[in-house]
Amino acid sequence: MNSNQLSQRLKTVADFVGEGETVADIGSDHAYLPCYLVKTNKISNAIAGEVVEGPYQSALKQVKEDELTEHVEVRKGNGLTVLSPGEVTTVTIAGMGGPLISEILENGKNRLEGVQKLILQPNISAISIRQWLLDNGWEIKDEKILEEDRKIYEVILAGRSSERQTLSQQELLLGPVLLKEKSAVFIDKWTNELIQLKKIQNQMERAEASPSLSEKKNQLEQKIIMIEEAIRWNR
Structure with missing residues (x-):
């Protein structure tokens, strides 16, 4: 360049x-x-x-x-x-x-x-x-x-x-x-992001419960729902 x-x-x-x-x-x-x-x-x-x-x-x-x-x-x-x-x-x-x-x-x-x-x-x-x-x-x-x-x-x-x-x-x-x-690159980006977020979600499920963890789990779940909704029809 x-x-x-x-x-x-x-x-x-x-x-x-x-x-x-x-x-x-x-x-x-x-x-x-x-x-x-x-x-x-x-x-x-x-x-x-x-x-x-x-x-x-x-x-x-x-x-x-x-x-x-x-x-x-x-x-x-x-x-x-x-x-x-x-x-x-x-x-x-x-x-x-x-x-x-x-x-x-x-x-x-x-x-x-x-x-x-x-x-x-x-x-x-x-x-x-x-x-x-x-x-x-x-x-x-x-x-x-x-x-x-x-x-x-x-x-x-x-x-x-x-x-x-x-x-x-x-x-x-x-x-x-x-x-x-919703370009192909957009779908790629958020499909990969979704995979990473679900890994984190699985780790959180195995972690010891606490009020702060519960809030983080809720935020993560909302993010996952928004991404899944966006890329659903392209998968």
Whole structure:
């Protein structure tokens, strides 16, 4: 992968970016995504944010090699602290856990002024991102699910919403758009997840009873029911 040829995962993120948007890529690593977006003439300016020194230096090097120093600004800082309110229209955060992405958004809420679009790609626990979006006046506009190198990724596109979007617990867990589409990758992901959850359920059945265990068993059972209901007709 490089700034000319993105991974399928990052290409899916890039596809959600519209023409002429100003983008901040948070946790940009090598800055492949912002460099690609500028090189393909989709956007003219971007910010690459990185908190870790090594990836920050890698991003600086990549931008320089691509001769894009006038178009892609690399900034060092934690999460959204690299932004000023009103500076960009679109924020991308890819390749982190859902809880960490949610934390970055929560801690940087005051920097999201002027941002109209969030493109988020969690490696795990997309549910925590969906919950944050709902709680903070964002609406899930689209979602994609894909498999690459034997891993499954979800990409969430969110926009500002004047009315709070309402999602069921099943939609929060599985994704409202993905649940409607039920692609082959979606079915694979949740079939495998179901197998793992049933193993945990069996272990819990053999464990010593306690109030906290009983609550965990109930939560697990609800999750299993939601998944089984979603994939039932495709098995």
